[in-house]
Amino acid sequence: EDQVTQSPEALRLQEGESSSLNCSYTVSGLRGLFWYRQDPGKGPEFLFTLYSAGEEKEKERLKATLTKKESFLHITAPKPEDSATYLCAATVPGQPLIIQGAQKLVFGQGTRLTINP
Amino acid sequence: DGGITQSPKYLFRKEGQNVTLSCEQNLNHDAMYWYRQDPGQGLRLIYYSQIVNDFQKGDIAEGYSVSREKKESFPLTVTSAQKNPTAFYLCASSIGPSRGGPKNIQYFGAGTRLSVL
Numbered sequence: 001e002d003q004v005t006q007s008p009e010a011l012r013l014q015e016g017e018s019s020s021l022n023c024s025y026t027v028s029g030l031r032g033l034f035w036y037r038q039d040p041g042k043g044p045e046f047l048f049t050l051y052s053a054g055e056e057k058e059k060e061r062l063k064a065t066l067t068k069k070e071s072f073l074h075i076t077a078p079k080p081e082d083s084a085t086y087l088c089a090a091t092v093p094g095q096p097l098i099i100q101g102a103q104k105l106v107f108g109q110g111t112r113l114t115i116n117p
Numbered sequence: 118d119g120g121i122t123q124s125p126k127y128l129f130r131k132e133g134q135n136v137t138l139s140c141e142q143n144l145n146h147d148a149m150y151w152y153r154q155d156p157g158q159g160l161r162l163i164y165y166s167q168i169v170n171d172f173q174k175g176d177i178a179e180g181y182s183v184s185r186e187k188k189e190s191f192p193l194t195v196t197s198a199q200k201n202p203t204a205f206y207l208c209a210s211s212i213g214p215s216r217g218g219p220k221n222i223q224y225f226g227a228g229t230r231l232s233v234l
Contacts, residue, residue: 004159032221043123043225044160064189087160091221104175105150107159112208 002027004090006108013115016077021111023088024070031091033071034105035064038085047073047086078115085110119144123208128231130195130202138193138229140208147212149191150223153177154205160209163206166191195231205230 004025013019021116025033032051036044048057050066057064061082063074089105121142130136142149148167152160162175166185180199185191191210195202209223 009157034222036225041228041230043121043209043227046224049222089160104162104165105160107152107161108233109157109159 002090002092002106004088004106004108006050006088006111008110010112011114013078013113015079015115015117018074018076018078020075021073021086021088022070022114023073025090025106026069027090027092027106029092033066034089035071036087036089037111038087040085042085044062051080075113076110078113080115080117083088083113083115085112102116109116121208121210121224123206123226123229125229126227128229129234130231131234133197135194135196136231138195138206138208138231140191140193140226141189142191142208142210142226143189144210144212144224145188146210146224147188148210149185150190150211151175151181151183151193152207152209154207154228156181160207163193202231203233 007022010064035047037047038044048064055066055067061076065072085101087110088108092104124139150165151163153163154160161177163177163181164172164175164183166172168183169188172183172185179209180196182194206229211223
């Protein structure tokens with residue numbers, strides 16, 4: 001069964017204290033690994049997509065990395081505005097593929113990150 | 118501005134009532150999706166559509182119905198058969214790799230929170 005697991009469930013850091021969020025996956029035929037940020041009461045906002053082991057992407061204080069079994073979201077010197085829930089999702093082929101336009105995303109349960117000033 | 122619009126933001130359902138959640142996109146995306154989000158759980162796929170007049174069941178389709186009569190619109194009906202409808206409902210869309218651009222990225226609307234009276 002395709003599965004995505006995120007850890008920890010919640011993480012509280014002081015402003016400036018760097019850390020990493022983990023996303024481990026067991027999916028057949030991984031097409032891509034996605035990170036989203038979700039603020040309370042809002043829809044997820046796309047951050048990164050990674051397609052192959054060894055790939056890295058960066059955006060401001062965030063860097064996402066991918067291995068064959070897991071992905072990490074590294075946050076460097078975080079600020080209070082980085083507080084949010086971070087979601088990880090893996091893409092597996094949807095059925096049926098007509099125009100390959102729809103791909104099923106399997107989501108983890110998220111990591112709730114709080115940055116204290 | 119291009120984007121995905123969900124309405125209403127809040128919705129209340131009475132016992133035995135069907136309710137319809139609206140999702141409209143002006144991104145010219147082919148694929149659209151409906152997810153359900155419950156506290157402490159990952160997003161779960163209800164239905165998805167790759168093209169007009171076609172849609173497929175996701176992992177938790179029972180008690181829900183959809184239509185895709187226009188490319189821009191993908192409404193979700195929560196029927197009286199759905200016994201536990203209280204949740205945050207998210208609509209998403211993606212362009213698909215067949216039409217170029219970043220492939221498979223799903224972009225989300227702001228969500229509709231459904232509660233039972």
